[in-house]
Structures are given as structure tokens and as C-alpha cells.
Amino acid sequence: MKTAVETAGGQTFSLIFADFKELTKARLAVSVVFSSVAGYLLGATQIDVLSLLLLSFGGYCMVGASNAFNQIIEKDLDAKMMRTRNRPIPAGRVSVNTAMLLAVAMTLMGVITLYILNPKTAMFGAISIFLYTGVYTPLKTVTPLAVFVGALPGAIPFMLGWVAATNDFGIEPGTLFMIQFFWQFPHFWALGWMLDEDYRRGGFKMLPTGAKDRGTVLQIIMYTIWMIIISIIPVFGFTGRLSLSITAGIVVFIMGMVMLAFAFRLYEKRNNKTARKLMLASVSYITLMQLVYVIDKLV
Template structure:
């Protein structure tokens, strides 16, 4: 029996299939969702931190997020095959069949929601389910309609910290809406910078994510700058309302100014290089800000 088990475990086809299923979940993105959920939970806990519930919340959030992006890839498989950045994903390459992906996504979603049901409260589960539906079945098809998709996608994208807060408190308070609002506004420069850099690839699939009729010009750069500018006052609201302290306010302001400064380069030269800097800046901004808030709270 031991030899049979060992043989199955070492079978390269089994290992490759397992790796493909994990890849389908986009673990790095799902981890960021879990991190943001944990951030909201810690911020709301006020010293009454339940580590078991925090771990289960993070796991459940990762699974629901993984199911959402898996469904996204099922719906967009023919478009993913057209783009350089996505053509090597498990579905376009045939490493996973569409039927396998559907069953897998369903099971992962059910497991994630069940874990949240056991460890949080009905409101958290309901909001998580709404997030999955919005991302998979509204945002995904709207990407080929127009830049309104970015607004729609920013809603489920901003829900993780709010979900963490609701998991800890059971209510959607104005503090929860503040941390939701910060992540909501952050997504516009984040998504638009990605769309600017990948514009040629996105056009192959018919995705329309950039504002200003999809043009990579000064007006689009100004849009990116304005939303980044909004992060400065928004970032101070947790301190103003006593959710966090002065130390995080200083860090958030410095990060916001550095992030904003990157948008001026894009307004000046309208180049992919400047957009790429904004994209990487957005990847740094959110976790640094959230860690600053958590450390200030703890």
C-alpha cells in the first residue's frame, strides 16, 4: 500500500495537475485578499484578537477569492488565449479542462463560504458571496463593454478589509466604510496603470479598461492623478476618527505623496515606463499603509 501511495504522489502528471489547479486560484492575489481581510479584522478587534478566527477568516477569504478568479478564467478562456500575459494559464494551455475548472471552482467557493460561516457571521458570508458574484459575473463580462468595469470591479476589490471588520464586529460601521473607501479609490490608479501598460495586449481580447475612450494620453493621466490625490485626505480619516494614531497618519501621508509624485511623470511624458512605475507604486502603497495602520492599532 505504501509503495502504491508513493508511486501516485511521485507521478509527474498528478503533480502537474495539482500545480495547475493551484495556479488557477492565483495564490498571490488570493493571499493579498486574505491579508486585507486580516487587516480589517485586526483593526476592528481592539485588543480582543481571536487568532483562530483570524486564520479561518483568512483561509475562507483566500478560497472565495480563488474561486472568483477561477470563474473569471473560465469565462475568459478564449480571450486569455489571445493575450501574451495570459496565454500560458492552465485553461488556454489545456492543462485543466473547462469541466474540471467549473467543478473545482464550485467546490472551492462552497468550502470558502462554509469556513466563513463557521468562523464569522451571516453578514460576512453574505457579503463574501456578493463579492464573488460581482467579480465573476458582472465585472468579468463588463471588461469588454467599457471602463465602467473598473468601477464595478473596484467594489469586490475593496470589500476584503470591510469583510474583516464585519467579521470582527458583525456590523458595517462608518469605520468599515472608511477602510473600504481607501481600498476602493486606490484601485483606480492601480487598474488604470495596469491597463495602460498592457493596453496592446488587452486590445487583442477587446477589453476596454482605460478611461477617456481608452486613449493613453494626458486626460487619462490626469484621471489617474486625481484618484491618487483623493488618497491623501482619505488616508487621514482613520486617524481623524480615532481608529488609528498619529504615527500611521505620517506614514500614510508620505506614501500618498510619493505615490502622487509618480503620476506627474505620466502626465508629463505619457509613457509606458511612467505607467509601470505607478503600477509598482500601487503594489507598494496598499500593504505599507495597511501595515502602518495595524502597527499603530496594536
Template sequence: MWADFSKLIKFRLTFLVVFSASISFLIGSKVNGVINWTNWGLLILGGFLVTSAANGFNEIIEKDLDKLMKRTSDRPLPSGKMTNGQALVISLFMGIGGTYVLGSLNLTTGYLSVFSIFLYAFVYTPAKRKSPIAVFIGAIPGALPPLIGYVAAHEKIDYIALILFGIQFVWQFPHFWAIAWVLDDDYKLAGFRLLPTGKRDATSAIIVFLSTLILIPVSLLPTYYGFGGLYIGGISLFCSFGFFYYAFNLLIKQDIKSAQKLMYASFLYLPVVQLGLLFDFVGK
């Protein structure tokens, strides 16, 4: 039962989203000068429920497409282990419950959570078969967790919140495209078009490379604006140039192995940079 539920909510993805939000909550708490651990726990609970709901709605919508792809055919809906009705009820309860919990922290956090569910499940999901622009759409709800986490603690969207959002927003492009390059054959079975040109080619590789180039100055914004010190500046530069190096390899070789290395680098990049920022946060 847990295995099916875990696949419905995409547990590993949900865990990473909640982790990102929880770190940003602690950063927002440092701005306030005090950490409310009860609210931190509520954020984790609400974030888990809201993210799980969005993933559940995504799988309901893509049930027939998931049957076509090897990596998703064993999910509970396409495999017949769970019905659409069951998944819908579970997802609705999680969405309503999670929104209520996050909204109890402050209204802005609640509004952002509803917006995140809607954009991910009902805009990004159908767009995946229509155009590579879907990656841009998906990057918005994908970058909302640090914004939601920060606002849950600080209650307003300031320049720190926007920078946290911006780093995760830009990071998502090489992250998504690396995954899309590795899984392109499987994605094509369902008609998904996620690479910049819709296929593995030099133009797609160039665009992936440029996205890692853009990430370098964006990752230095905390240090530039003074709420991050030289420590996080050094970590961000090291991680960004590492990311850049793997993207350059993909540009040169244009093969799946290089894309896999870039994908693994993307998994490490975000938590390392976010934790570095938390521990090096200068405050006010």
C-alpha cells in the same frame, strides 16, 4: 498540478486579498479588545477559498479571451491543461466551502462573500469588454476584503469598516489604471477597455493623476476620525504623496515606463498603509 491550480486561482492576487482581509480582522479585533485567533484562521481559510472561486469563475468565462493575450495564454484553461468542467467543479466547491466557513463567523460576512463572488465574476468580468466603467465595478469587490475582514471580527459595519473599504476602493483606480496602461496592447487583443478613455492618452493620464490626488485626503481619514494616530497619518501622507509623484510623472511623460513605476508603487502602498494602521490603531 500545483502550478496549474495556482494559475487558476491567481495565487498572488488571492494572497494579497487574504492579507488585506486578515489585517482588517485584527483591526476589528482591537475594537473588540480581544483577538480570536481561531476565527482569524477561519477567515484566512474562507477568504482564500472564496477569492480563489471568484478567480476560477473569471477564468472559465474568459477562457477564449485568455488565449488571445500573451500573459494569459499559458493559464490552465486556454492551454488545455484543465477542462472547463474540472475548473467549474473546483471553483464551485471552493465557493461553497469558503462561503460556509465565512458564514460560520457571522451571517454578514457570509453575505458579503457571496456578493463579492457574484460582482467580480459575473458583473465585472463581462463588463471589461464593454466599457472603462468596468474598473469602477471591479473596484467594489476589490475593496470588500478589508470590509469582510473587519466585519468577521466586529460583526457590524461601522464608520471604521467604511473607511477601510474607502481607502482600498480609491486606491484601486490608480492601481488598475497603471496596470491597464502597461498591458494595454495585450488587453486590446482580447477587446478589453480598461483605461479611462480606452487608450493611452493625456485624458487617461489626467484621470489617473486625479485619482491619486483624491487618495491623499481619504488616506488621512483614520487619523481625522481618531482611530489612527499621527504615526499612520505620517505614513499615509508619505505613501500618498509618493503615489501622487509617480502619477504626476505619468501625466508628464505618458509612457509605459512611468506607468510601471506607478504600478510598483501601488503594490507597496496598500500593505504599508494597512500594516501602519494596525500597529498605530488607537482603539476605543
């Protein structure tokens, strides 16, 4: 039978772990690691388990550090918004000093771990933290162009895996970067549409026109079309070692058209329910697209 001390200790650990996951945005971090692993599998001529583990650990540290820095900077604004006011810092469960210590430690561990893979991987990881924390986060209350800046570090993970596998940056990782770069606009603006009222409480300027209007949706449609085009370019043999069979290209194209249909649906309806469907479609697209790329290479 467990003692009261053991039970209390277990509950305390669970609470600390829950706050750690929230500070580092664990679900987002895991999805980023998934993108990096997919990029690694596309670039690797021979899969090395240790390299995959280093990439996964280092990638999680870098994303987790960025998210922790973000929550430190925005602690007062987070307290004003419904969806963020119960985060560890504004809720008072974690102090700023503790969060800062965690963020710095994860940054150092992430850079060192990625450097063991190769210096280029560590460099791109460090650039992503700087852009996300030092440029994107402060701009969110200033201009909707912050989304463009935030899309730069957000597009690095897929590319980062290729660089980790090859220690090289060329047209292949550049193409992976562009796919994820264009994908982020419809994804994030659909999310921004859903949360627009809450974002306004925090003073954030997320939507490109500043309003939930047809202008915003037209930009969503435009970036979705560019995403589809870039996603199927490897079919035509212009992207070096990064290739895609005709069959896989058709599958990716169909998935992109499904996402585009949701974007047109948002243009028609312009409500939160339709924006949510587009956001979920975008999450499905990026995950399935990466799986199609990897499976196509392996088979």
C-alpha cells in the same frame, strides 16, 4: 533512492498544484487575504486565532473561486493574449468542467467558512463573487466602466476583516472600503496602461478614455488624491473606533504623496516604464498603509 513511479508522482502533483495556483491566482489571493487579516486586526478587541484561520481560508476560497470563474468565462479571450494564453484552461491542461467543479467547491467552502464567523461576513463574500464574476467580467469587453464595477468587490477584503471581527458594518469598515476602493483605480489603470496592447487583443476596454493619454493619467491623479484624503481621515476622529495617530497619519500621507509623484511622472512621460513604476508604488502603498494602521493600533 526514489523510484521512477515516486518521481513521476511528485512531478504530477507539482504540475497540478502549479495549475491550481494559476487558476486561483494565488499571489493575488494571498494579498487579498492579507488585507482581510489587517482589517480583522483593526476591528478585533481580542484576537482569536481560529477566527483568523477561518477568515484566511474562507477569503482565499472566495477569491480563488472568483478567479477560476473569471478564467472559465474568458477562456477564448485569454487564448488571444500573450500574458494569458498559457493559463491552464486555454492551454488545455485543465478542462472547463474541472475548473467549474473547483470554482463551485471553493465558493461553497468559502461561504460556509465565512458564515461560521458570522452571516454578514459570508454575505459580503458572496456579493464580491457575484459582482466580480457576474457583472465585472462580462463588462470588460463592453465599457471602461467595468473598472468601476470591479473596484467594488476589490474593495471588500479590507472591510471584510473588520466585519469578521465585529459582526457589524458601520463607518469604520465603510472607511476601510473607501480607501481600498479609490486605491484600485490608479493601481489598475497603471497595470492597464502597461498591458493595453495585450488587452486590446482580447477585446478588453480597460483605460477610462480608451487610450494611453493625458486624460487617463488625470483620472489616475484624481483618484490617487481621493485615496490619500480618505486614508488620513481617521486622524481627525470622525471614524468611530477606527483611529490613527498624528504620527501614523503623517507616514501614510507621505507614502501617498510618493505614489502621487509617480502618477505625475506618468503624466509627464506617458510610457510603460513609468506606468510600471506607478503600479509597483501602488502595491507598496496599500501593503505599507495597512501595516501602519495595524502597528499604530497595537502600539
